[in-house]
Amino acid sequence: MDDFGVMRSPREILFGAGQRHALGGLVARRGSRALVVTDARLAADPQFNQMIADLEHQGVTVRIDASCQPDVPAETAVAAADAARGYAPDIVVGVGGGSCLDMAKCLSLLLAHGGRPADYYGELKVPGPVVPLVAVPTTAGTGSEVTPVAVLSDSERSLKVGISSPYLIPDLALCDPELTLTCPPGLTAIAGADAMTHAIEAFTASRSEANPALVRDRVFVGKNILSDHFALAAIELLWSGLAAACADGGDLAARSRVMRGATLAGLAFGVAGTAAAHAIQYPVGALTHTPHGAGVACLMPYVMAYNRPKIEPELDAIAQVIGVASGAEVIDAVAGLFQRIGLPRSLRDLGLPEDRLDWVAEQSCGIERLLRNNPRPLDRPSMNRLVHAAFVGDTAGLS
Structure with a gap:
């Protein structure tokens, strides 16, 4: 029937110039130990560091993983998850372009369920909820902040691969267009x-x-x-x-x-x-x-x-x-x-x-x-x- 419809989305979407300043309070409602996933360039950015300071001001303990690379090589996601497991985050925050957000999704999945990314390639292979995820895009393109998809590159397959599951949709998408001004x-x-x-x-x-x-x-x-x-x-x-x-x-x-x-x-x-x-x-x-x-x-x-x-x-x-x-x-x-x-x-x-x-x-x-x-x-x-x-x-x- 033509009146059939489906909508899957984050629990909360916040959009607007300057709304990045709400990040600390919104994360603090969801967890107290945040793993923040980004790349090396953004980790040195003043706006990124202001967001980290806001998280800490709100009482959130923060660990930063700035190892994200373009197209998210599967092996880097595994290494990052292994490194973060002892920290035991109760929330993952992805800040950056599509690769950073996809890396954050993959870490949320691996920290919750273990294994390797290849265990989840395809549709509906994720067995249950992942570590709660907040997505803060700094580019305007992939839409990963609201999608059920994480795309990685797998050297053994020579093609990009995807993990698709409604469980990968972030809990919160915080979209501040001011973060794209320097793109x-x-x-x-x-x-x-x-x-x-x-x-x-x-x-x-x-x-x-x-x-x-x-x-x-x-x-x-x-x-x-x-x-x-x-x-x-x-x-x-x-x-x-x-x-x-x-x-x-x-x-x-x-x-x-x-x-x-x-x-x-x-x-x-x-x-x-x-x-x-x-x-x-x-x-x-x-x-x-x-x-x-x-x-x-x-x-x-x-x-x-x-x-x-x-x-x-x-x-x-x-x-x-x-x-x-x-x-x-x-x-x-x-x-x-x-x-x-x-x-x-x-x-x-x-x-x-x-x-x-x-x-x-x-x-x-x-x-x-x-x-x-x-x-x-x-x-x-x-x-x-x-x-x-x-x-x-x-x-x-x-x-």
Whole structure:
């Protein structure tokens, strides 16, 4: 039925400029021994240290783990959990970009249940509640502050892997756009494009047949009336704010729109899921070692063009919120936005070798949990055609 909806979210979301100053009191309500997870750069940041001082002023004992690395190598998460186990935190606070928040989620899980990250790869493998988690994003992109997903890199698998469980949703998401003011233009563009892709893929995802077992058996249940609400609002906010935030990092109003958009996109895809653009990006990222947001943004217009016959009502709805005349103009408009903020237009521009296109198509077809969300089925010949179109930079003939 079209009136089926699912929402999974933090118990509390706090949004607004300056709200980072509420962190100490909000954490103190939840625990007294905090493990704060961040990276080496942020650990030296004055705003970060003000937040630590606030925690301590509120009577919270603090241990800082600044070992987070980009893409969260699984072995670093294991080492950090082993190092923190004797400290026995009763709350974990993640401060930073998506990798820091995903690292915090993984530590919350490993401290509660032991084992290694590989024990929990996939959906619904987490056996129960994790150590309570507070997420404080300093970039606006992944939406990890509100999602049930932690993404890691596994050297044995040569691809990024995910742990997906409602238990990984933070208890509190504290989103202060002032923390993004120093984010450089390139990172602002990559993160914001990732958020836009989350929102578009959630809004255009396939719709599952609603039944009482769906939310029991799957984390990502497909497009629904609640995810649509958040996804479309996110698209509108990101469309109005992303280029401005990239052009002027000090524009707090634009920063606020982008951060709200990223959080709402996280609420949307955290139940609806993502689709083909993310499936193809996994092998593309493994080969090119380029940022995830750049890869999915590069792929998104081609995936939209391929899906066009199945998503015309959604394209019309997007047209209304971004202010173009019709759904027929949306794909070019989105591609134009990504080009204006400096993102690559094709997989060739991204650095993918042409002789690896078949391998990318083969690997992408194996990521079933994402492809089942794509509104138009993708068999191997169709995937080959889509990947080739994204490589040469031509959407003609995809739909």
